[in-house]
Amino acid sequence: MSATPIQIPTHQDDPQWIIIWPIDELLPIAILSGVGLLFEQLTICFLIGIGIAKAYKYAKSSRHNGFVLHWLYAHGLALSRSKTMQNTYFRKFIPR
Template sequence: MDTIKIPQSSDDPQYILIYPWPDLVPMVAAAVIGIAIEQVTLCLLATIVLLGRYQRFRDGKPKMFVPHWLYGKGIGMPRGHTIPEPMDKVFLP
């Protein structure tokens, strides 16, 4: 078993039990969806495979790469009124 690194700053993900929350949330969501459609094993296995691929992708990229990439594609969800929409080409004062 790997040692758990204690977060040194507020930017590091919070741990729930022994898992960081970005890894635990999809597992819980897959369990809930699996219970709803009566295919828990299939949903959890698919989530484990997708999480493994996502972790490999995430480890090779800088922090906040995925949210910035999504924002650039127009999928991002800005949290303030001063953040312009990513697809706006003309800015009016």
């Protein structure tokens, strides 16, 4: 095992951490583990959750900040009704 240092959050807008995992990476594992318990498929759902968490971690670390939220918004899966995120298909921006 290689000892890689753990990144401790240093900014106010960094995600919350639970022990050594950021909450946004731990959430898919926890949710899918709960679903797996309900449907008696804990191992399969746990492994799928780990796969999703690893894919999310790769996407988050290899791209700029806010990439995942902007990708979700561009594909119609906006997580908020914020007026600060403009429609990606607008060609001109006219301030109000």
